[in-house]
Amino acid sequence: MRQLAERAVETAKVKGASYADCRIIFTETEETTVQNGKVSELNISEDIGFGVRVIVDGAWGFACGPGTDRESIDRIAAEAVSIARASAMLKKDDVRLAPEPVYDETWQTPIVEDPFAVPLEEKLALLFEIDRTLRTDKRIKTATGSLEFLREHQWMATSEGTFIDQLLVRSGAGFSATAVGNDEVQVRSYPNSFRGQYMTLGYELVRGLHLLDNAERVREEAIALLTAPTCPSGQYDTIIDGSQMGLQIHESVGHATELDRVLGMEANYAGMSFATTEKLNNFRYGSDIVNLVCDATVPGGLGTFGWDDDGVRAQRWHLVRNGQFVGYQFNRELAHKINAERAVSSNRADGWNNIPIVRNGNISLMPGKWKLEDLMADTEGGIYMETNRSWSIDQWRLNFQFGVEAAWEIKGGRKGQLLKNANYQGITPEFWKSCDAICNDEHWVLWGVNNCGKGQPGQRAEMSHGAAPTRFRKMTVGVGN
């Protein structure tokens, strides 16, 4: 593979590229879903292809194709060069890449148990057992459980002499129960909504989640929601659980601090950002206890790797320190826009058939000092919300509104009755400034987001967000209820 990747780079250079890189990627996936007593997904796939990225006349070009035959590699590399020449017809400045050391390295996701080696029979037996447990009550109209595994082997060569060989492994598992009745449709999921928890781990993730042990509780909560009172509308002190906090971080910090978005490169699709460059080191993003860190080295994160798709080594850096806005996510191309000498590891592509773009990484809210029971006890009246059901945010990453699967009243410092159809709305900086308590590391979990969409053509990326239950004062909740 090294020879093929370097052949593409050499071809591009001969054709006139001042910079070139080639990524060859071989992917294997296994996706299994059991729904209402039937196998509703059992797909095993493999795919291989390559993408060539070049700079010619100071402008980018990218072309890609399936397979790895030499004729295709030569043809695609030449195509990338001709595309770059067209890009140069409409440029303002030449592309400038921030310097990065040259590497010749390998990296691999550390795993304990190869998920592809676990027999399919065992995986199906687990999913059917969960399914049976969820459907012991007829009010559960839809029970869905899934297991998903991916192994991605990447080879990257650049005209600067870097060669990186990486093997990434991701696992995912989860289930949900949808209850219908009383003019309601209510869903509960475990360990998270939208197919559960995903991490760069092996099958040890599945074994550690104790899926079956939680099926009965999930079923009963889904049914209880059918007759639960509706979450009230108004301003309430709100404790948000770690999994919902993960998506909150993703939408209101992750995407907001992508420098390409700040500079308008996403304006036609996913939008821009309020966190403009003059605010860097000069803007209060949240309260003093808010520390948000992007970390491509954290074990288990979906955005954890050895090197990003710019060939930049994985790093850890603050985006918000003690409430102050101090960092962006950016690539080698954009580093000079904020006078950075080196890129952070934020450039990633969806497979071989997409060009790398700046992506939301493993961004986590650092834990505080509270135990959850103490935080509840410290909250006289309020709402506790758990597990995302719906998300929406404006194109400046300011006005957001999230719906959750379940909420509970907090009364007199105790978790009270279950509430249905809960949601909350806010404006990003005001929201983070209202944060006055964060639970400790015993409650802190790295939650995987495996379906983040961005870019034109659309690309999917995976990342994780660590968070513990967190309290926000006087939140607007129950919008439209």
Added chain:
Amino acid sequence: MLTETELKTLADKALAFANGYDAEILVNSGDSALTRFSENVITQNVSSHNAGLSIRLLKDGRMGKASTGNLSDDGLRRCVETAAAALKVAERDPDLFPLPGPQEYRKVENFTPATPETTPDTRAEGVRLAIDRFKRDELEGAGIFSTGGSGFALANSRQLWAYHPSTRAKFSISAMSPDSSGWAEDTDNDIGAIAIDEIARKAAQKALDGRNPADIEPGAYTVIFEPAAVAEFLLFLAWEAFNGLAYVEDRSCFSGKSGQKVAGDNITIVDDAYHPMTRGVPFDYEGFPRQKVTLIEQGVFRSAVHNRKTAKLAGVDQTGHSMPQPDAWGPMPGNLILSPGDSTMEDMIASTDRGLLVTNLHYVNILNPITMTLTGMTRDGLFLIENGRITKGLKNMRFTESVLHVLNNVEALTRELFKTGTFWGGGGSIAPAIKVNDFHLTSKTEN
């Protein structure tokens, strides 16, 4: 992209390797290119050649599936072996449907050879045309110019063969001033039909008209939605309400409501792959001919769309809307058309004493599937209408509203229909602009 003959050769090889099984092959190939620009310069320029094949095997009530991007003989053989191994451990399913035999399809022409042959230079020239206008207006432009073609085929061991080639060109542009934005786009199978200058003019005018935006307060408003915004409502109806599986599992807001009034008399929604503005794929992912389905007729709910499984549970005929099997989500319409009315945009504005004009919606999502309550933001042009004319641009607003409430409060629809995509993708829809009373905006934002 591969020709029909090349796709058939691949499918036949895979079927031969799958000898001894009932086998279904989905095979696709496509070339796509996209030029992306922002701040009035090209920032990204890509070309992608893709091909893939999936195999579904059935035997003795069991099923296994595998897919591959390796279309060599070895790749196809390994794919069959993987599917066979999966089948071996799958639970027996007494309700597994057999593969259908050969079917007859209506011809749907949606292929213009010039579109995928477009060069990067031609796309760059198109972008330059739009940007030159923006520079004259002191606006910044961001957007895409994409072109491509694809072929999709389905074969099975019972001699079924279905093939549909299509092409697509799209020009989408956002125009930005320091405090406003505008947007417009057009898509067609024929690149020659994309009127870049007109798209750029529309987007620029929105941005210019929206400068110095004013604030309004949350509350109930009369709102005129342009077709792109209407398509967002239709997309969620397609996913959550017209979905045959949601319907039979009582998760749809229309479950059990066949023949009941669910919308105003002026609302008729059909799914029609054969409409000249949709030109959809004339068969579903099991090879059944796609049927035109009336979903809501003059406000009365008529039907969801169905595959064989959901049709059996609903006691009706399947409608040719199967997704690739096996399928956990359920059959969905992909060619929705909201029937037009007899109004015009000018008439709708002129008849509004005080209301709003919404160009597009952003990041819409569902809060409650039974009430079909959605939330989302306005974007790229929110305007105040006073005494029958547009008077000023406004800062964007969030809405939280039931689509069912919208469908029962449509005062007028335009005669003209538009083809439009959505934020989340999907097949897009054909929609008029609509004027809606009592629409709830629930919070403000800063821009």
